[in-house]
Amino acid sequence: MCGITGIFDTRGRRDIDRAVLQRMNDSQLHRGPDEGRLHLEPGLGLGHRRLAIIDIATGQQPLFNEDGSVVVVFNGEIYNYQQLIPELQKLGHVFHTRSDTEVIVHAWESWDVNCVKRFRGMFAFALWDRNQQTFFMARDRLGVKPLYYALLDDGMLLFGSELKSMLAHGGLRRDLDPLAVEEYFALGYVAEPRTIFKQAKKLPPAHTLLLRRGERTGEARAYWDVCFSLNAKISDTQACEQLAEKLQESIRLRMISEVPLGAFLSGGVDSSAVVAVMAGLSNEPVNTCSIAFEDPAFNEAGFAQAVADRYRTRHSVETVQSDDFDLIDTLARLYDEPYADSSAIPTYRVCQLARKHVTVALSGDGGDETFGGYRRYKLHLMEERMRAALPLGLRRPLFGTLGQLYPKADWAPRVLRGKTTFEALARTSVQAYFHSMSLIRDADRSRLYSSTFKSALGGYSAREVFSQHAARADTEDPLALIQYIDMHTYLVGDINTKVDRASMAHSLEVREPLMDHELVEWLATLPSSLKIRGGESKFLLKKAMEPHLPHDIMYRPKMGFAVPLANWFRGPLRERVRGALLDGPLADSGWFDHTTIRQMIEQHERGARDHSTPLWTLLMYDAFLRNTCGAGLAQTAAA
Known part of the structure; x- marks a missing residue:
């Protein structure tokens, strides 16, 4: 496992500042404390931090092909590399290491952009082919390994395993993307391909990006997707x-x-x-x-x-x-x-x-x-059976009204918490699943946002993330559909x-x-x-x-990996929440309604409502502003 970073001049062969590249690489020291190396040539700088796992003696990076014309920096593992080596040797390639990294450069030489289809593993890598004047990036199919990139105004492309390496460059604008903020407050993370900064992107899972020097910037292209055919005849x-x-x-x-x-x-x-x-x-x-x-x-x-x-x-x-x-x-x-x-x-x-x-x-x-395995899957399937019994034209007014009238009873047994179910039944399947996955629901986000921020959103809603993936799912099976959505959203953006x-x-x-x-x-x-x-x-x-x-390991209620947020916010974190959310960069940004936040805090403190999830979401956003954006940048975000 490692950290990769670099700079590519898309327009020419301008010199890369070694000190800047070193700073970018050093920012990811934690990802690879064993070694850190750079490669520079006109118009290109690659950095690598190594955590030595396989071929400790000779697997250093950046790593080159036989004549030095292809170079790669790689984060991850190619698990089938031992099967690929003899195949590549038969094609004439000479290996100088026993590492999975060297498989990448030779696979590129033999199979070009299709090399990624041969790899079985978790990976993010960037490769430069000097003979073809081609820069190539790729990310594994399920998005286990991260890869960020940004094209600067001067034509320099930055990339890194983490955003911090690109921020260390100094040229990345830190303008916050309001659409990313909306996704965060709905989902708890910023969904691919967006990042919190307008100028930066994530390379989505199962995508590649190819750039030829001097040509117009390329677009990310998918090379794989899971297909829920559900057609196996098997006992x-x-x-x-x-x-x-x-x-x-x-x-x-x-x-x-x-x-x-x-x-x-x-x-x-x-x-x-x-x-x-x-x-x-x-x-x-x-x-x-x-x-x-x-x-x-x-x-x-x-x-x-x-x-x-x-x-x-x-x-x-x-x-x-x-x-x-x-x-x-x-x-x-x-x-x-x-x-x-x-x-x-x-x-x-x-x-x-x-x-x-x-x-x-x-x-x-x-x-x-x-x-x-998620409990929400079973609940969704139950709701789907109810949705199938009535057309949307009847469900929307009937259950929509019930959802508005039914009180939100956080304190009640789950069976009596009907508000969420009524709200879900008034929606389409995809809208309902987005509703159930939202940390802060649509109506609550609307109350939380200021009029200034709503104007910046221009009508955008994070539910579009789910709608776009659902349109590509190519299945009408209710479980397969939400599994597909989760694999492209929650699994990547949250779990991985x-x-x-x-x-x-x-x-x-x-x-x-x-x-x-x-x-x-x-x-x-x-x-x-x-x-x-x-x-x-x-x-x-x-x-x-x-x-x-x-038996009792497998057939017991799922517990999850949770922490007691509700108690923290009524006890040891009480003053921190008030200080952070009512007086600080979050409050100064102009993007949130102070009255709504104050009401949430007061209702939670006296036990009238459990607002632990939205309060934690706000608290972590404030921590981001303080620790990553820096002083004064929260205010410029609203400009």
């Missing part, structure tokens, strides 16, 4: 057998390492399945680590310990204190953009723990999206972003076998009844793992 038994084989293959590929390796073990189905398979493939006890919580409502440590005991792993546990909120500013600096998933706190801690024992850790991330930044903050490589693209493609051919059946989520995964995991 439950056959599906379980094939899944077991595919899990073994995916995990075996991700156990290749020259440094200590282990796994996260939360006590949930996904991470427990990964550990169970790892134990069967390893001659040594698997290193596992877990986070425990003081609050029993969030604590899964006992379940994790049961799996650790069953497979006799070398298990490490640390307890996260109930007042572990000192990371707010640290997280803001790590993520560079506003990011509102509070589970970033325990994720940061579990990565910190893992790095004490290993350099590589396997995780169960992606299992909910691919196997159908969280894990990448938290792990790389500790120079830890995390590998996600449940996001193997061949596994994802196979699962997308299976009928949805193999994912959710009889109200049981992850039906296939649980069935396949029954011989390997305790």
